[in-house]
Amino acid sequence: MEAYVVGGGMAGAGAAFALARAGLRTTVLEAQPKLGLKPCGRGIPQVGDLPFSVPKEAILNEIRAVATWLDGEPLFRYSGGLNGYIVDKGGLLEHIFAEAGAEVVYNAKYNVRTGTARVNGEQVEVKKGVFAAGFAFYEGERIPVVQYIMKGPLKDVSYDTIEVHFNTEIMGYYYVFPHGEDVEVGVGGFAAPRELWAILDKFIEKDSRLRGRILAKESSAVSVGGVKLGYVNGLPKAGEAAGYVMPLTGEGNRPSTISGYLAGKAVAEGKDPLEAQRRSHVTRGVELQRRLLEWTKSMEVRERREVIRSLPPEVHAEVALATFRIPKMMMRLAHKPLFMLKVAAKLVR
Numbered sequence: 335m336e337a338y339v340v341g342g343g344m345a346g347a348g349a350a351f352a353l354a355r356a357g358l359r360t361t362v363l364e365a366q367p368k369l370g371l372k373p374c375g376r377g378i379p380q381v382g383d384l385p386f387s388v389p390k391e392a393i394l395n396e397i398r399a400v401a402t403w404l405d406g407e408p409l410f411r412y413s414g415g416l417n418g419y420i421v422d423k424g425g426l427l428e429h430i431f432a433e434a435g436a437e438v439v440y441n442a443k444y445n446v447r448t449g450t451a452r453v454n455g456e457q458v459e460v461k462k463g464v465f466a467a468g469f470a471f472y473e474g475e476r477i478p479v480v481q482y483i484m485k486g487p488l489k490d491v492s493y494d495t496i497e498v499h500f501n502t503e504i505m506g507y508y509y510v511f512p513h514g515e516d517v518e519v520g521v522g523g524f525a526a527p528r529e530l531w532a533i534l535d536k537f538i539e540k541d542s543r544l545r546g547r548i549l550a551k552e553s554s555a556v557s558v559g560g561v562k563l564g565y566v567n568g569l570p571k572a573g574e575a576a577g578y579v580m581p582l583t584g585e586g587n588r589p590s591t592i593s594g595y596l597a598g599k600a601v602a603e604g605k606d607p608l609e610a611q612r613r614s615h616v617t618r619g620v621e622l623q624r625r626l627l628e629w630t631k632s633m634e635v636r637e638r639r640e641v642i643r644s645l646p647p648e649v650h651a652e653v654a655l656a657t658f659r660i661p662k663m664m665m666r667l668a669h670k671p672l673f674m675l676k677v678a679a680k681l682v683r
C-alpha cells in the first residue's frame with residue numbers, strides 16, 4: 335500500500351512518520367528544492383508531546399529561560415518550565431523522514447486542481463495520504479511575521495534564552511532568538527508587513543546589542559484563526575493548512591507536527607482523520623488561545639498592558655504553551671478574583 339504526504343514541513347514529518355511506521359510506502363512531495371526553507375524562528379518547546387525525539391545533531395541551541403519586556407520595560411525572566419530548542423529545521427526534517435523510511439521527492443509540486451504531481455518524470459495521482467502544504471492553504475485569519483538573521487556571536491545576547499518583547503499597540507511581539515552563534519530578530523502582529531519592517535528596524539536601532547551584519551531578511555505569515563479541519567481532494571488537511579498554530583504565540587512547529595501525526599495514523603488505520611485531530615490536546619490548546627486572542631483584541635491598549643503585567647510568569651508560560659488546566663489556572667489567579675472571573679468567562683464554554 336502506498337501513501338503520499340503533500341508538503342515536507344513539520345506537519346508533513348509527523349504525517350510521514352505515522353504512515354511509514356504503519357508500513358505504508360510513503361512518498362513526501364515537496365515543492366521546494368530543499369527542506370526547511372520556509373521562514374521560521376525554529377523554536378520548539380520541550381513539552382514531551384512530539385511523536386519523535388529531536389536528535390542532538392539538529393539542536394542548534396538549548397533554551398533554558400525566557401526573558402520578557404512589556405512595551406520597552408523589563409517584565410520578568412523565567413527559567414521554570416519553558417525549556418526547548420532552536421533547531422536546524424532542514425536537518426531535523428531530513429532526519430525524521432529518513433528515520434521513518436519515507437522518500438522525499440523535491441521540486442514535486444502537487445497540483446491542487448488535478449490532484450496530481452510529477453514524481454521522477456512521471457505524473458502520479460495522489461489518492462491516499464495527508465495534505466500538509468502550509469499556511470497558503472489555510473482559510474482563516476493570518477498575520478505577517480518578518481525577521482532578520484544577524485551574524486553573531488553578539489555580545490550580551492544570551493544563547494540559552496529566548497526574548498519576547500510584547501508590543502501592545504500591534505498586539506504582537508518582537509522576538510530575539512539565538513540561532514547557533516547567530517541571532518534571529520523578528521516581529522509578528524496585527525499590522526501590515528511594511529509597518530512591521532519599520533517597527534522592527536526601530537526596535538533594532540534602539541538596542542545596541544543587535545548590531546550584527548544582516549545575513550538574511552525573511553517574511554512569511556502565520557495562521558492565527560484557529561483550527562479549520564477539512565479535505566483537499568480527499569486528503570485530510572494537517573498542520574498550518576488546518577490552522578495548527580497557537581494564535582497568541584504563533585507557535586506552529588509542535589502543534590503542526592502532532593496534527594500531521596494524528597492525521598497520518600488515522601489514515602493508515604482507516605479511521606476518521608478529522609475526528610482524530612479534533613479530539614487532540616493541541617486542538618483544545620489552539621482553541622483556548624484563540625478565545626484569549628479574541629478577548630485581547632477587544633481590549634483597550636491600556637487594559638491589554640495591565641493584563642500582561644498582572645500575570646505571574648508561570649501563568650504566562652502555561653498560556654504560551656497552552657498546557658494549562660482551567661481549574662489550576664483559576665487557582666493561580668485567585669488573588670485577583672475579578673480578573674479570575676473574567677478569564678473564566680472567556681475560557682469556559
Ligand SMILES: Cc1cc2nc3c(=O)[nH]c(=O)nc-3n(C[C@H](O)[C@H](O)[C@H](O)COP(=O)(O)OP(=O)(O)OC[C@H]3O[C@@H](n4cnc5c(N)ncnc54)[C@H](O)[C@@H]3O)c2cc1C
Pocket residue numbers: 340341342343344345346363364365366370371372373374375376377378442443444445446466467468469479480481520553554555556572573574575578579584585586587588590
Ligand atoms: C517568521 C516566522 C517565525 C516562526 N517561528 C516559529 C517558532 O520559532 N516556533 C514555532 O513553533 N513556530 C514558528 N513559526 C510557525 C511555523 O513556522 C509554522 O507553523 C510551521 O512551519 C507549520 O508547519 P507545516 O508543516 O504545517 O507548514 P510548512 O512549514 O509551511 O510546510 C509546508 C511545506 O509544504 C510545501 N508546499 C507548499 N505547497 C506545496 C505543493 N503544492 N506541493 C508540494 N509541497 C508544497 C512547502 O514548500 C513547505 O515545505 C514561525 C512562522 C514564521 C512565519
